[in-house]
Amino acid sequence: MLSPKARRKTKKALKKKLKERMNDTASEKVRNEIKESIIILDEQDAHPRRPRSKYAGEMIQMDASSFHWIEGEVWHLHVAIDDADGKVVGAYFDRQETLKGYYEVLYQILINHGIPAMFYTDRRTVFEYKRKDKPSDAEDTFTQFSYACHNLGIEIKTTSVPQAKGRVERLNQTLQSRLPVELRHAHITNIEEANVFLNSYIKKYNNQFALRLNSTKSVYEKQPSMEKINRTLAVLSTRTIDSGHCIRFQSKFYFPVTENGDRRFFAGKTNCMVIETFDGQLLANIDDNLYLMEEVAEHELVSKEFDAPKEAPKKEKKKYIPPMDHPWRKNSFANYVAKQKHRCGANV
Structure with a gap:
């Protein structure tokens, strides 16, 4: 059993052992099984490298990770990371991968940074076009989220290949290793406390892991007003x-x-x-x-x-539409x- 976090050196050593076993066995069935295992190892590294984006806000990779973040609870952590400098720009826990979770992440980005140029997301799960089993447009998360992005001028690019958005995939692995320990030390017992804790933890994470590049310029557009955010999201x-x-x-x-x-x-x-x-x-x-x-x-x-009759209630003020x-x-x-x-x- 190979660890999903195995390094290339470990994979290379395993591949060498598999080839030695294949040469030592006379069974054609076993040889074919070993060949399939070698092909799988090769495919895990079969994706081209891509340079980081030049500007902050040029590409934001976004995903949700399901994990036992505290004992006995499975939550989905919605996260977004800037491809240029590796800074986490938004994070939010929810019990499922939801539109609310991605709206909360987008809200954090708009408030703290501004309007990014593009989101790079996963096509296979929540970011899909309307399916036949969806009873209403309100439940079609991709249409709702992409319509909000469309009105803000944000492009959405989707992929079904995890390696294509490797920055956020590696972020998920890192957080799954570190964040449960941090939550336990902070005595977090529910999802509301965990979301409050994320605000301070993400700052700590960025100070430790984000790149400090003075030459990285920002292409985030100006932060919209709160009224526009409430209307758009x-x-x-x-x-x-x-x-x-x-x-x-x-x-x-x-x-x-x-x-x-x-x-x-x-x-x-x-x-x-x-x-x-x-x-x-x-x-x-x-x-x-x-x-x-x-x-x-x-x-x-x-x-x-x-x-019994009561005092006449005070006339309510005119409500704002x-x-x-x-x-x-x-x-x-x-x-x-x-x-x-x-x-x-x-x-x-």
Whole structure:
């Protein structure tokens, strides 16, 4: 059994022993098995070397690693590393490889560095085009994430070959060796504490391992405003208004309301788009007009017949609805989704 972290010297020695065994055996079956083992060893190193990117922010390699980061818990660590200087620019734990995890990593990059030029990601897992078993565009992670990147001007390049993004693959191996020990020493017992701990640990990691190149220039674009980040890192879901004039979203019902809190009643089967912003606000786009979403309670909180009258509640302040902008227009998102489906069909 060869360790996945074996060095070339170890592989070379094993290959030599296999050849000696193949020469010493008379069994054709055993010889064929040894030949297959030698071919596998050769294929592990059969990928061309690639120089680092010239500029910081030119290429960000991104991936998620599933591992027992603390005893008895399997989490997915979403990470991003700059190809130019090996600096970790974002990291976030989640229980699965999720859109939220990659949005959190992108948020860290935007806040701390700015807008990068390109992401290099894995095509085989979460970064896939819409599959037949996906019931809605909201669950199609690649389309959601790539649409956000499209609106920020970030290119996405995908690969199914792990060696092509070797920088982030080696980062995963290093973190799997070191981070569980650090979490144990810090007495981390849950995923929330682990994500807080990552902030300080990544700084420590970069001080130790990132290259210190004074000549490395940055091509990160200027950091966007928090309002733009909240709008762009949003989850967009298509819905239909039901016969009760409500929108069903995540097993709850909502009325579309104006800034003044006035409900709007639309005919059943009216198409709309639910927008869940990065900071958790829920909005509804109906005919390219934005509305707040007011949850419909399962039971009345106060009975007019049997509860004693209370003081009149203070009038709520007018709530803020952000201006309609390009990422939230239904046609923009629908056209982008259609383009992804067409591209997917062309690649099949």
